Amino acid sequence: MREHVARKIIHVDMDAFYASVEQRDDPELRGKPVAVGHGAKRGVVAAASYEARKFGVRSAMPSTTAMRNCTDLIFVRPRFDVYKSVSNQIRNIFAEYTPLIEPLSLDEAYLDVTENLRGLPTASDTAAEIRRRIFDETGLTASAGISYNKFLAKLASDMRKPNGQFVIPPQKGAEFIEGLPVAKFHGVGKVTAEKLNALGILTGADLKAKSLNFLEQNFGKSGPWYYAIARGEDHREVQPNRQRKSSGSETTFHEDRFAPADIEAGVLEMADDVWEWCDKNQSFGSTVTVKIKYSDFRIITRSRTIAGLINSRELLRELSLGLTRSTYPVSTGIRLVGVSVSSFQQREPAQLDLPLSG
Template sequence: MAGDGIRKIIHIDMDAFYASVEQRDDPSLKGRPLAVGHGARRGVVAAASYEARAFGVRSAMPSTTALRNCPDLVFVPPRFEVYKAVSRQIHAIFADYTDLIEPLSLDEAYLDVTENRRGLATATDTAQEIRARILAETGLTASAGISYNKFLAKLASDQRKPNGQLVVPPGKGEAFVQSLPIGRFHGVGAVTEAKMKRLDIHTGEDLHRQSLTFLQHHFGKSGPWYYAIARGEDHRAVNPDRVRKSSGSETTFDQDHTEPEPIEAGVLAMADDVWAWCEKSRARARTVTVKIKWADFQQATRSRSLPSPVADRQTLRQTSLDLIRSIYPPRLGIRLVGVTLSNFDQEIALRDEQLGLGFDAACVNQPAAQVAHHA
């Protein structure tokens, strides 16, 4: 930490990463509304270019909805090995500036540059140089937020996308947060945003007016966190040894199913995908969750925590089958199933991170990639 006790944190976020890689590699796609994913009737958008976002196309949107919003939308299939390779290039650049790198996904990370390894005048200069190198070495643009904590740095990077950066200096965080809509806060999802609005909390300023007791009453254990961030406070360190929280895979069926055979075939295929990742990364976890998306797009999950980590593929398969069978007979047709492992054995996960067994083990957004891959 700097001599004044203030951290210097940069949040780097690639701009429309998957779509930008595709536009870089195929110049005919530049300037066109583009979706990475599959345009089939049951497909899902994995990522959208800024041209597509202007029409309301978003990741996780059904392909049919995306095409209604933007009839000229171009779909390209995802190439995850290419995205991972580019991500490794970007992280190699980060490593020239700090050892304190916390990946959030293939395309974003926190960097603690308090130590100032390169001797640059400010963290703002460091972020500018990193972004320039990313552009020169990959042909892609990135946005950056610079501040004295992680929460503010991430908010700041969102304010200047695409291809920009913003600094929130010490003493300015509280005012910066109060000016923002509550939906812009990292960690406030759609459900929490709706609940806050019902409580007449629409902005950071509104959140700041609430007492800690009020927030704990309405939001439980999250109350102190909301109280702190409304004041621009976040004491979390950048953690280069961040342990993966879950690994999952999902598939969207070509048609809705109510019969056990195709439903269970999908569950087993997803269980096999997850186990293949476990074998590759040598990670083991105790909790198995099966996700179901019904024909009306409502979702449900069923979970089971085992006494010890899942040790083999057959155990994962059987547990997944037991969970999906618990919802029989289905109340509606099922359009999507997924299998996720969580509650990882921390000692195994940390040891494998230290051995450098691949970037994926630190990438909490990997399940989203698998959603697209199987859509």
């Protein structure tokens, strides 16, 4: 229906969300380098304030590295219940402007405001008003990217962080992409960027110069995607009912574990975490995966898919333990375990007595 109408897409991204919530709620933390996470020996940074980022502290960084980079770093334990509550506040604001909201995480979302509910004349005006509302109602700042497709809107939201917004209009999309290093493209990780660079593709302009056939030969199914975005094209729609593909939880032990009972205690705790989410959201899958990371950082996964749905805590626990036990005996200490459920189906859980054999 909108083939001949340029869409108006906003990507809203909260600024250092978890850390900003902590600084908002504890005045003693304001203006100081803050990391949300567990500052223990095996901990990792879940989020970092902008004051901490100046020292090179980043999310997913080991706590020990973060503390070496910033000796004054303050670690705060995460409060996910609070973050979820604030996220819901923010999404309620979004809903006053458009029903077309695609959440990507607790702190970011795409909005299609081609036809906004407030009748504001431009997407830029809409983004500015949403950002003002977020600040007035939560005390937090957000950045926004505005463009005619999701790919460009996502890139634009990084251009004026924190607490700013940036517009890439239709007539400027291709030009913007041409001047951008491919390593900065959303969705292009370190390995892919290195492969692109090795092929002489350093910028969007270099990517645009390559033929579709060349890109398909070197990147397979991703070739047409790279060909399109090099020209500023992305036809993906904002999906307000985007189905979550999996739910998982993992933990890093304070000390390496060797004893099966100790390992399985951690696995059961993670399985229970996952079940709580599945039960609360009435989302049930048929595949369970157990992840194990050893002390030498080697990672293995074991998965099993059953005929029906994993529709009880007991079944998830039993499947998780079975997969864990398939990795025994333990010759190298285990530092991390994780459990996830995937292959979700959108229906109520069937009350089946599922066999575990096979």
